[in-house]
Amino acid sequence: MSKRLKKQVVRAVPWSIAESVLNGLAGLGLVFTLAWLLTPAEIGKAAVALAIVGTVEIIAQLGMVEALVGARSAHTRASDTAFTVVIVMSVLAAALCFVGADAVGRFYNEPEIAQLLKAAVFILPLNALVAAPTGLLVRKMRAAAVTLRMTATRIVTILATALLAYLHFGAWSLVLGTLAGSVATLLAVAPVISRWPRLRFHPAEFRKLISFGAALSIERLLWGVMTRLFWLVIGYVHGATILGYFQFAQRLIDETANLVQTFAIRFGLSFFAALERAGRDTADAFLKATRLITAVAAPIFTGLALVMPDLVGTIFSAKWEPAVIVAQVAALGWVVGFNRVLVGPALRARGRQAGLVFYAALACAVSIIAALLTAGYGLPAIALAWVMRHLVGAPWSVYAIRRYLGIPVARQVGAVIRSLAAAALMAAVVIAVEIAMQGQATMARLIAEVAVGAVTYAVALVVFDRATLRLLRDLAVDIRGLRAPARPQPAE
Numbered sequence: 001m002s003k004r005l006k007k008q009v010v011r012a013v014p015w016s017i018a019e020s021v022l023n024g025l026a027g028l029g030l031v032f033t034l035a036w037l038l039t040p041a042e043i044g045k046a047a048v049a050l051a052i053v054g055t056v057e058i059i060a061q062l063g064m065v066e067a068l069v070g071a072r073s074a075h076t077r078a079s080d081t082a083f084t085v086v087i088v089m090s091v092l093a094a095a096l097c098f099v100g101a102d103a104v105g106r107f108y109n110e111p112e113i114a115q116l117l118k119a120a121v122f123i124l125p126l127n128a129l130v131a132a133p134t135g136l137l138v139r140k141m142r143a144a145a146v147t148l149r150m151t152a153t154r155i156v157t158i159l160a161t162a163l164l165a166y167l168h169f170g171a172w173s174l175v176l177g178t179l180a181g182s183v184a185t186l187l188a189v190a191p192v193i194s195r196w197p198r199l200r201f202h203p204a205e206f207r208k209l210i211s212f213g214a215a216l217s218i219e220r221l222l223w224g225v226m227t228r229l230f231w232l233v234i235g236y237v238h239g240a241t242i243l244g245y246f247q248f249a250q251r252l253i254d255e256t257a258n259l260v261q262t263f264a265i266r267f268g269l270s271f272f273a274a275l276e277r278a279g280r281d282t283a284d285a286f287l288k289a290t291r292l293i294t295a296v297a298a299p300i301f302t303g304l305a306l307v308m309p310d311l312v313g314t315i316f317s318a319k320w321e322p323a324v325i326v327a328q329v330a331a332l333g334w335v336v337g338f339n340r341v342l343v344g345p346a347l348r349a350r351g352r353q354a355g356l357v358f359y360a361a362l363a364c365a366v367s368i369i370a371a372l373l374t375a376g377y378g379l380p381a382i383a384l385a386w387v388m389r390h391l392v393g394a395p396w397s398v399y400a401i402r403r404y405l406g407i408p409v410a411r412q413v414g415a416v417i418r419s420l421a422a423a424a425l426m427a428a429v430v431i432a433v434e435i436a437m438q439g440q441a442t443m444a445r446l447i448a449e450v451a452v453g454a455v456t457y458a459v460a461l462v463v464f465d466r467a468t469l470r471l472l473r474d475l476a477v478d479i480r481g482l483r484a485p486a487r488p489q490p491a492e
Helices: 003-037 040-061 064-070 076-107 111-120 123-139 143-166 171-192 203-238 240-277 283-315 318-340 343-349 353-372 379-386 388-405 409-436 442-464 466-483
Strands: none
Touching (some): 040 123, 040 203, 064 076, 064 123, 064 203, 123 171, 203 353, 283 318, 343 388, 353 388, 388 409
16 A cells, blocks of 8 residues: 555544544434434335435436546546536436325325425435535545535434424424435535536546446445335335334444444545555455454444343333344344445446446345235344345355455455454353343343443454454554654754
């Protein structure tokens, strides 16, 4: 890794950690707000409207933003073209959604969903205004500016949603809160952009961007469709209330995931693309980053699956108990899936987008078929259907990394196996504590489970996985060295 790139990464890490913590806490705060102030049916209705808008947004952007991040050149012609395409397509998409809103309401036999969708369409042009500028910030690894944007969005969203929910706006609080967050994003990004893209279209630049962005757009569309169509299928087959339970559990786990994966999602493509442009090998960087991510994620999601009954019983009301099994299964799914977070950025930087499209299509098909097959079954079946994407993704990612990055299976397994073993040992100890404390107060048991689990995992890392601890230490040293004032060189 070049000194310049290493400096960019080290500078981005503290900001990304800050963003992860702030946004993750804000996201969890939103989950708590929704659980305390809204009913499962209200959450389910809002989820349908936002799912439709989110899917359409992915289609409308045509992969332009990611193409701008990964392109070899970010000339103003390219950024202007990406900006223009996203704006025009988003406005057209918003108009189509508005016109079709009544039909959606009739399909779900919920007139309120139609009105929610008509309001949610304004999210599309607002997000389009900041899409290309944010892509330029990510390309340059301007972590401070990106953190400002995302934090402002999350804080405004949660405050607006909480206030509206408290004032009994019901499902409207979630839609209008999201809309307020989009406005906050625009206001946060505008001051940090030195040159705002203009409405100019260059056919040659569009062809270059779309050649990269088309495949990426298909991949993003498949992932977006998978998630949102899964919601829509569950809402149609099981009703808004069951969808609300699922949304609560999914949000609880996925917002926790955002605490860990923000840096990988935000800067993974920029990092690996920079290595590729410099002609450097990405294998070592991939393995080290994967080792660190697994060491952090494995105990978090294993622990969440174990303590979820006591966690929901302590913090939330009894009305959310049916969602416990969904949250447990979703957490275990992330234990399997989190060590694959960097596969997408690494393969995109290598130009292997076709493989990612195949995997996204496979995961989408498996998930939607599984969702349809849950008809007549309960929340445990819905939870299993939701994590099918992780189960099909694990073997595919091992194969793809071996084939396209040249990393043998043994090295891939070696990067994560010790952290997973430490998490398994932690799970055994926590289960023993849970059994021993049956009959005790829920809060006392929860505190004991968390404390014992954290200590057990830390000790297991010290004993079994010192290589990961050395990586963490080296990263901390690099960050401190970058922040320390330079020492004057002695005169010769």
